[in-house]
Structure formats: C-alpha cells, structure tokens
Amino acid sequence: MSNVHAFIDNEVKTNDVVLFMKGTPQFPMCGFSGQVVQILDYLGVPYKGINVLEDESVRQGIKDYSNWPTIPQLYVKGEFIGGCDIVREMFQSGELQSFLSEKGIPVRVPEKG
Amino acid sequence: MGMKDAIAAKLTAGLSPTHLSVTDESDRHIGHSGWREGGETHFRVDITSPAFAGKSRIERHRMVNALLAEEFARGMHALAVTARAPGE
Numbered sequence: 001m002s003n004v005h006a007f008i009d010n011e012v013k014t015n016d017v018v019l020f021m022k023g024t025p026q027f028p029m030c031g032f033s034g035q036v037v038q039i040l041d042y043l044g045v046p047y048k049g050i051n052v053l054e055d056e057s058v059r060q061g062i063k064d065y066s067n068w069p070t071i072p073q074l075y076v077k078g079e080f081i082g083g084c085d086i087v088r089e090m091f092q093s094g095e096l097q098s099f100l101s102e103k104g105i106p107v108r109v110p111e112k113g
Numbered sequence: 114m115g116m117k118d119a120i121a122a123k124l125t126a127g128l129s130p131t132h133l134s135v136t137d138e139s140d141r142h143i144g145h146s147g148w149r150e151g152g153e154t155h156f157r158v159d160i161t162s163p164a165f166a167g168k169s170r171i172e173r174h175r176m177v178n179a180l181l182a183e184e185f186a187r188g189m190h191a192l193a194v195t196a197r198a199p200g201e
Contacts, residue, residue, distance in 0.1 A: 032191065069178050069185045070192065085194055086170045 004061035012075045016105055017047035020062045021072040025049040032084040033072040039091045044108030045100060077103050091108075115182055116153040124160060127180040130201055132161035138193075154190040166198040 013019055017040070023029030024039050025047075040047050050069055052059040063069055066080045074081040076099070081087060090096035100107045114122070116126065121135045136159075139152035158177065165173045173196035178185070 032193075069182075070163070080171070082171055082174070086174065089195075111201065 002061070004057045005065060008058065008061055008065045011048070011050060013078045015046055015048045015075075016077055017100075018075045018105075019047055019049050019072055020052055020058075020075075022053050024051050029053060030071070032070075035084050036072045036074060036087050039087060039096070041090070043091075043097060043100070045105060065084055076100065076105065116187070116189060117156065120158065120181060120184060121147050123128060123180045123184075124158065124177065127178065128160065128162040128164045130160045130162040132159070134159045155190060155193075156189060156191070157193040157195075159195045161197045161199055161201075163199055168198075170196070 003079070008020075019025070019036055019040065020031075021028060021030070021033035021036065023033060025041070028037050030087070036079050050058070052062060061071055062071065066073060067072035068080070068083065072083055072087075074083075074087050081090075081099075087096065090099065095111070097107050117135050117137050121133060124130060124133060124135075134157075136157040137152060138157050141155065160177070164176065168176070174194050175194045177194050177196060178192070181189070185192075
C-alpha cells in the first residue's frame with residue numbers, strides 16, 4: 001500500500017463526509033466540483049474538502065482508490081457515493097438527503113417556498 | 114475516428130442502447146482545467162440500455178467508464194453521464 005493510498009484511506013475513514021475536488025469549498029476551480037459544493041452547502045452538510053490540485057499524487061491516487069476516472073468524488077462514512085452526476089441525481093430525487101440522514105449526518109431541510 | 118464517434122461506437126457495441134446521444138461540450142469549457150486546443154476533452158452521454166436494469170448508479174457509470182478507458186487515456190477529461198434502463 002502506497003503512502004498516497006494510506007493518506008486517502010485515512011481521510012475517507014476518519015471524516016464522515018469528504019469531497020475530493022478541484023479547488024476548495026470556498027473557491028472551486030471546476031464547475032463539476034462547484035456543483036457538488038453547492039449541493040452540500042445548500043443542505044448544510046458538514047464536510048471536508050480536499051483539493052487534489054495541490055498534490056498530483058492525490059489527484060491520480062483518488063482515481064485509483066475507487067477505480068473512478070474523474071473528480072469530484074464524494075465519500076460518506078467511508079463509502080464512495082459518486083461524482084457530480086450521481087450526487088446531483090440523488091439530490092434532485094431526495095435520495096441524498098435521506099441517505100445522509102440514515103448515516104447520521106445532519107441535513108438542513110430548506111423551507112419550501 | 115474522432116473521439117465523439119469512438120465513444121458512440123464503443124457504447125453501442127458494449128451496451129446495445131435503445132437511446133444514445135453523445136455531445137462534445139468541450140467548447141463550453143474553454144480555459145478551464147483539462148481543456149486543450151482542438152477540444153475533445155469534455156463530453157456528455159445520455160444513454161438508455163437494458164444492460165442497466167437492476168444496476169446502481171455507480172455500477173452503470175462504471176460500465177460506461179470501462180468501455181471508454183481508452184478515451185480517458187487519450188485525453189478525455191470530463192464525462193457527464195445520464196444512464197437509464199428502459200422505462201425509467
């Protein structure tokens with residue numbers, strides 16, 4: 001097991017919600033990463049953002065970790081959830097909200113209006 | 114063969130889709146990371162296939178990604194996927 005794999009594994013297993021992304025939650029550097037940030041922020045979900053642009057080995061390592069060729073990648077309680085399309089589809093159908101609640105992650109339900 | 118045609122051919126051969134559209138959206142990402150002169154970096158795939166029945170979202174995306182491994186290796190940077198089984 002490489003150091004990068006160990007680093008990623010540790011981040012994924014010690015943080016309830018982790019987003020591997022380009023840029024930071026404050027300054028996403030890619031539209032796909034930005035969409036996932038918007039969804040998580042909208043739901044008030046506490047999460048850790050990891051900027052893969054800061055470390056080329058993490059940028060490649062996260063693709064190998066889950067055998068998934070693109071970034072962003074969202075992990076909840078150690079489980080790979082998906083990239084931008086999957087997170088958006090789950091959010092739009094309400095699955096993401098119920099999934100997070102089931103996992104014990106606090107979700108703010110915005111008022112309808 | 115261009116990337117778009119290669120994507121369509123491989124998904125057609127691998128998944129026998131009842132609906133398939135492949136869009137090159139590279140021009141919408143000019144200047145973004147991953148974009149390059151000549152485009153062919155950002156694609157959108159909308160696909161309906163009986164092969165997706167009973168599969169999770171992640172499994173469906175993995176099936177698409179696996180068929181397009183060569184395109185990722187050739188410089189495809191982003192692939193937006195909507196994958197449905199017939200009737201969904």
